[in-house]
Amino acid sequence: MTQSESALFDQAVQTLDSFQIEIPSWGFANTGTRFGKFVQPGAASTLEEKFADAAEVNRLTGATPTLALHVLWDLPNGVEDVPEVQQLECRFGVRAGSINPNLFQDQEYKFGSLCNPSAEIREHAVSHVLDCIEIAKLLGSRDLSLWLPDGSNYPGTQSIRQRVAWLQDALNTAHSNLAPQQRLLIEYKPFEPAFYHTDIADWGMASHLAREAGPQARVLVDTGHHYLAQNIEQIVAWLLHTDLLGGFHFNDRRYADDDLTLGSIDPYQIFRIFHEIHSATQEGLPLDVAYMIDQSHNLKGKIEATVQTVVTAQELWLKAALVDRQQLAACQQSCDLVAAEELFRGTFWQDVRPLVRSWREARGLPADPLQALRSGGYVERVSRERGGRSSAVNSYA
Numbered sequence: 001m002t003q004s005e006s007a008l009f010d011q012a013v014q015t016l017d018s019f020q021i022e023i024p025s026w027g028f029a030n031t032g033t034r035f036g037k038f039v040q041p042g043a044a045s046t047l048e049e050k051f052a053d054a055a056e057v058n059r060l061t062g063a064t065p066t067l068a069l070h071v072l073w074d075l076p077n078g079v080e081d082v083p084e085v086q087q088l089e090c091r092f093g094v095r096a097g098s099i100n101p102n103l104f105q106d107q108e109y110k111f112g113s114l115c116n117p118s119a120e121i122r123e124h125a126v127s128h129v130l131d132c133i134e135i136a137k138l139l140g141s142r143d144l145s146l147w148l149p150d151g152s153n154y155p156g157t158q159s160i161r162q163r164v165a166w167l168q169d170a171l172n173t174a175h176s177n178l179a180p181q182q183r184l185l186i187e188y189k190p191f192e193p194a195f196y197h198t199d200i201a202d203w204g205m206a207s208h209l210a211r212e213a214g215p216q217a218r219v220l221v222d223t224g225h226h227y228l229a230q231n232i233e234q235i236v237a238w239l240l241h242t243d244l245l246g247g248f249h250f251n252d253r254r255y256a257d258d259d260l261t262l263g264s265i266d267p268y269q270i271f272r273i274f275h276e277i278h279s280a281t282q283e284g285l286p287l288d289v290a291y292m293i294d295q296s297h298n299l300k301g302k303i304e305a306t307v308q309t310v311v312t313a314q315e316l317w318l319k320a321a322l323v324d325r326q327q328l329a330a331c332q333q334s335c336d337l338v339a340a341e342e343l344f345r346g347t348f349w350q351d352v353r354p355l356v357r358s359w360r361e362a363r364g365l366p367a368d369p370l371q372a373l374r375s376g377g378y379v380e381r382v383s384r385e386r387g388g389r390s391s392a393v394n395s396y397a
């Protein structure tokens with residue numbers, strides 16, 4: 001290794017050692033679209049199976065020590081299920097990650113949850129959120145990630161402002177129940193399931209709600225929750241500037257909230273987002289960003305898709321770290337547009353896969369996690385074990 005090669009390798013080691021990404025329990029379950037589901041024999045249907053799959057992904061990638069849990073899907077009995085989760089954490093060496101309340105499944109949420117015109121239903125929704133905060137406390141999970149389906153389908157049918165007021169009350173209550181180290185992450189989405197107005201439609205609304213709720217509230221950016229023309233890295237830059245960036249739900253999409261695997265459609269987009277974060281970190285901004293995956297693997301093998309996503313995230317995270325930001329700043333300052341763009345683009349085009357591979361070898365991980373998954377026989381084994389059962393489908397669609 002030349003001196004510059006070894007400096008590059010050291011940078012890669014530091015960059016990859018410090019990058020962890022949370023995987024979602026629902027990424028291992030049978031999912032589908034509103035038209036139906038194609039059931040996979042290896043899909044996880046119990047929490048134990050989800051933890052087992054998460055452990056396999058962590059064994060292969062070394063980057064996924066936590067598993068996001070969706071409360072009604074994973075802890076149907078709420079707080080009572082905490083001891084089971086704790087046992088699974090010990091058994092599989094994977095910790096519970098962010099806790100996701102479920103405010104979209106019950107029949108009573110037809111007209112909304114935290115923004116429902118019925119005070120009784122709003123109270124019920126708030127009490128579910130408080131239960132989730134309690135679950136998170138017991139599990140030592142820092143982040144509560146809140147996504148609501150609330151909104152309306154037809155103009156004039158709901159008071160948009162009244163609903164904002166109800167929502168703010170609910171979030172204030174949630175915030176006042178947080179333990180000091182906990183955070184409330186507020187996710188936004190422009191449409192779906194509501195098709196006229198969504199109560200938290202964009203990052204501006206989420207930022208406002210977070211700021212009003214209190215200092216432990218932040219915004220959660222789900223990459224699939226934007227209109228196609230939106231400049232997501234600009235939103236990220238603003239959230240960094242305002243110290244409101246709490247975390248990400250990564251996925252990719254071609255049209256809307258498609259929940260495709262990260263970087264499958266537009267890897268450059270993720271590179272640009274990561275560049276904003278690396279650049280803020282280099283400037284010494286105090287960052288605490290939760291990197292999480294939120295995907296629905298309808299056609300790809302669940303574990304394969306998850307491993308592929310983690311590997312892609314690591315590659316893009318490293319690529320973005322390698323941007324020569326001092327040089328870039330000089331080009332920006334002198335308005336040397338083409339030089340700046342070529343530096344930026346050129347770093348994106350650089351193939352970092354050999355570097356990531358060397359890092360894996362240095363860390364005793366499989367050099368090629370996807371290949372190791374294929375040759376390891378895990379998917380075949382769980383497909384045999386799980387395939388016979390009719391798997392209860394309790395997630396998307």
Ligand code: RM4
Binds near residue numbers: 147187257396
């Ligand atoms: C939503 C949103 C949430 C996720 C649910 C299942 O579209 O992305 O984060 O929990 O789907």
Ligand code: MN
Binds near residue numbers: 187249
């Ligand atoms: Mn999401």
Ligand code: MN
Binds near residue numbers: 222224225257294
């Ligand atoms: Mn989504």
